[in-house]
Amino acid sequence: MNEVSLLIKGGTLVDSVGLRRGDIAISTQGLVSQCENNIEIASNQRVIDASGLYVSPGFIDLHTHLREPGNNEAETILSGTRKAALGGFTSVVAMPNTNPSVDCTSMVHEIKALAKSAVINVEIASAITADRKGGSLVNMKAMADLGVVMFTDDGSGVQDSSLMDKALSYAGELGVVIAQHLETNSISKNGLANLGPISQRLGIPGIAAASEEIMLARDLILLKNKSAKYHAQHISTSGSLEIVEIAKQRGLNFTCEVTPHHLFLDDALVEQFNPIYKVNPPLRGLSDIKDMRRGVLESTIDAIATDHAPHTLDAKERSFSEAPCGIESLDIALGIILKAFGLDNKDEFDADKLIKVIDALTIKPRNIISKRPKTSLLDIGASGDLAIFSLEEKKEVPKVALSPYRGMDFMGKVIYTICGGKVVVENGVGNW
Amino acid sequence: MKNLISIDDLTKGEILSIVKRAETHIKNELQVAGSLGGSTVVTLFFEESTRTRMSFEMAARKLSLGVLSFSKSTSSMTKGESLRDTIATFESFGVNALIVRHSSAGVPRQISEWTDLAIINAGDGAHSHPSQALLDIVAFRSAIKGDIPNLGSLARNNPDDFSGVKIGIVGDILHSRVARSVARAFSKLGGEVVLCGPPTLLPNFWQEFQLVTDLDSVISELDLVMPLRLQLERASGGFIPSLSEYRHRYGLTIDRIKKIKESAVILHPGPMNRGVEIDSLVPSDPRALVNFQVRVGVPTRMAILEHCLEGEYKNE
Ligand SMILES: [Zn+2]
Numbered sequence: 001m002n003e004v005s006l007l008i009k010g011g012t013l014v015d016s017v018g019l020r021r022g023d024i025a026i027s028t029q030g031l032v033s034q035c036e037n038n039i040e041i042a043s044n045q046r047v048i049d050a051s052g053l054y055v056s057p058g059f060i061d062l063h064t065h066l067r068e069p070g071n072n073e074a075e076t077i078l079s080g081t082r083k084a085a086l087g088g089f090t091s092v093v094a095m096p097n098t099n100p101s102v103d104c105t106s107m108v109h110e111i112k113a114l115a116k117s118a119v120i121n122v123e124i125a126s127a128i129t130a131d132r133k134g135g136s137l138v139n140m141k142a143m144a145d146l147g148v149v150m151f152t153d154d155g156s157g158v159q160d161s162s163l164m165d166k167a168l169s170y171a172g173e174l175g176v177v178i179a180q181h182l183e184t185n186s187i188s189k190n191g192l193a194n195l196g197p198i199s200q201r202l203g204i205p206g207i208a209a210a211s212e213e214i215m216l217a218r219d220l221i222l223l224k225n226k227s228a229k230y231h232a233q234h235i236s237t238s239g240s241l242e243i244v245e246i247a248k249q250r251g252l253n254f255t256c257e258v259t260p261h262h263l264f265l266d267d268a269l270v271e272q273f274n275p276i277y278k279v280n281p282p283l284r285g286l287s288d289i290k291d292m293r294r295g296v297l298e299s300t301i302d303a304i305a306t307d308h309a310p311h312t313l314d315a316k317e318r319s320f321s322e323a324p325c326g327i328e329s330l331d332i333a334l335g336i337i338l339k340a341f342g343l344d345n346k347d348e349f350d351a352d353k354l355i356k357v358i359d360a361l362t363i364k365p366r367n368i369i370s371k372r373p374k375t376s377l378l379d380i381g382a383s384g385d386l387a388i389f390s391l392e393e394k395k396e397v398p399k400v401a402l403s404p405y406r407g408m409d410f411m412g413k414v415i416y417t418i419c420g421g422k423v424v425v426e427n428g429v430g431n432w
Numbered sequence: 433m434k435n436l437i438s439i440d441d442l443t444k445g446e447i448l449s450i451v452k453r454a455e456t457h458i459k460n461e462l463q464v465a466g467s468l469g470g471s472t473v474v475t476l477f478f479e480e481s482t483r484t485r486m487s488f489e490m491a492a493r494k495l496s497l498g499v500l501s502f503s504k505s506t507s508s509m510t511k512g513e514s515l516r517d518t519i520a521t522f523e524s525f526g527v528n529a530l531i532v533r534h535s536s537a538g539v540p541r542q543i544s545e546w547t548d549l550a551i552i553n554a555g556d557g558a559h560s561h562p563s564q565a566l567l568d569i570v571a572f573r574s575a576i577k578g579d580i581p582n583l584g585s586l587a588r589n590n591p592d593d594f595s596g597v598k599i600g601i602v603g604d605i606l607h608s609r610v611a612r613s614v615a616r617a618f619s620k621l622g623g624e625v626v627l628c629g630p631p632t633l634l635p636n637f638w639q640e641f642q643l644v645t646d647l648d649s650v651i652s653e654l655d656l657v658m659p660l661r662l663q664l665e666r667a668s669g670g671f672i673p674s675l676s677e678y679r680h681r682y683g684l685t686i687d688r689i690k691k692i693k694e695s696a697v698i699l700h701p702g703p704m705n706r707g708v709e710i711d712s713l714v715p716s717d718p719r720a721l722v723n724f725q726v727r728v729g730v731p732t733r734m735a736i737l738e739h740c741l742e743g744e745y746k747n748e
Binding site: 204272321 | 514
């Protein structure tokens with residue numbers, strides 16, 4: 001039996017199996033070696049007292065913009081993975097829209113080298129097309145062989161239907177995920193905010209829900225009779241949810257994600273014309289938000305992914321039309337999500353809801369990018385990646401933050417993040 | 433100091449106070465208010481508009497204000513500089529008000545978050561153009577009060593309350609800051625606003641005002657008809673089939689204005705596309721106040737500057 005180096009005692013385990021008391025032992029190899037009640041403490045073990053805390057598998061973010069290389073001023077792999085660790089994430093999938101974009105094996109090598117600075121696992125996504133321009137396919141097999149888990153032109157959708165058809169055909173046998181940023185450029189055009197009563201009253205050019213929904217429907221039509229793993233990124237409209245529901249009911253095999261901001265923030269916020277609320281897809285209406293929440297609870301939506309997209313202060317202090325799109329949320333995602341589902345309120349606590357939400361942050365995203373789906377991430381032999389959090393401690397967002405969440409309090413604070421058996425966050429503070 | 437960014441910033445009382453002040457300026461053009469002497473305003477035009485800029489600058493000079501003029505096309509100041517940096521520069525000069533025009537909706541509102549200077553919106557994207565709406569009210573009230581010679585009897589009992597008055601704004605409502613501001617301003621004074629245009633150019637999610645696609649079905653009910661300037665590229669953009677089709681359905685043609693009430697008024701925010709939204713001879717119709725509208729621009733902007741810089745002023 002492996003020697004135990006770390007023992008997490010007295011916590012409430014939460015994962016797809018359910019909610020239960022249990023201890024977790026992690027071996028010196030960084031793997032889960034025991035997961036049961038009342039594991040006895042031996043000498044030479046570090047013991048974390050998790051009583052009163054929830055212990056879940058480490059969170060996995062399928063959609064992270066780490067900005068390195070190209071915009072290190074906004075974020076680096078080091079700074080981004082630190083924020084992620086503080087938020088309970090032990091793996092992030094780095095989006096390829098860096099500068100230059102990740103679209104060839106040498107860039108994959110470069111990201112791997114840069115990712116040595118990371119405090120948690122960084123999975124690599126490549127573009128689908130050269131330089132994300134939508135013209136020709138990248139060398140998918142060569143990059144899949146290097147461990148690239150996902151292909152996406154994120155920031156843009158693949159406009160050319162024939163090329164998308166070929167990408168899905170080609171990727172089928174490689175076992176990699178083809179993920180789509182759902183946006184039909186001929187519809188979204190110069191749009192800056194959700195097309196609806198608010199943007200029209202304010203005179204802000206609108207982005208119709210159809211921009212997202214047309215591309216989603218098109219991709220699902222192309223996916224028929226193909227074995228590719230297709231993943232719809234950041235869906236945001238009631239119409240998209242309906243399309244996903246219908247397609248899944250008909251047995252089509254694919255996955256989708258929603259962001260914390262599309263679960264929580266609505267388009268009335270753009271009334272201030274503050275570019276901190278500018279994001280793509282745009283913040284939608286209250287009924288869309290309601291449907292996004294329902295989608296997660298009914299498991300129609302598979303994963304919650306942050307689309308963490310940092311920018312410099314300078315970039316966000318431009319006009320609403322010139323400022324770039326993006327909202328940061330890695331370090332506070334848990335609190336936002338708990339609040340969105342009313343799980344921050346003790347009186348309304350609902351164990352089933354918590355399990356659904358944690359699944360959408362852990363096993364479901366893991367199974368989307370992994371070749372061998374698992375039924376539990378706390379099994380013996382699993383990687384020692386854990387998030388240990390409190391539902392009763394506040395996480396505060398500073399008033400000055402370049403964030404739509406500035407000045408807000410969120411119940412739900414990550415106290416420990418353990419990655420590969422290493423304690424990277426301790427008492428809510430980075431261990432670096 | 434007060435901002436004027438959108439008509440929503442003004443109460444009904446403030447709107448009336450500004451337009452009445454403008455009317456006193458119209459009546460005695462030689463009077464120069466001296467109380468604001470020493471203040472300086474900047475016309476900060478990121479989007480060029482010679483007419484609006486000159487109108488504001490003339491208004492400022494008549495009030496003995498100092499005037500600085502900035503335009504993006506002739507300045508190297510904005511190269512690589514963020515909007516906020518540009519504002520900080522002007523703040524450091526010690527000016528009192530920024531008169532801002534920008535092609536992006538919301539910029540004056542954004543700027544107002546960064547500075548205590550008075551911000552006056554001279555037009556931002558499709559959002560707002562409050563000075564145009566206020567001068568349109570001044571022009572319309574002149575007609576009501578019988579101040580304009582040769583005009584038929586748009587005799588109203590009360591120029592301070594537009595209840596019972598029906599205003600039709602016609603054309604590209606979707607992209608028009610003028611439409612948004614005029615609709616708000618006239619409805620604040622009690623008027624009933626109808627927005628009329630092709631379905632592709634109407635804001636059909638926004639249900640605050642009545643939307644109508646058939647101009648001929650409402651034109652005879654209107655007391656004020658305001659055709660908007662049609663950007664000629666709307667046809668190539670697919671919003672309308674052609675300019676001639678547009679003229680056929682929405683143009684104020686000689687034939688169509690026969691259906692407009694004798695007592696009604698035609699205003700056009702200018703500049704006009706003659707032969708598209710308005711036929712060449714229509715501006716000479718006695719009901720068209722297009723020339724008068726231009727003349728009230730400077731006095732109205734004087735009143736706006738006084739409102740924003742003084743905070744409060746006494747009429748008469
Ligand atoms: Zn995206």
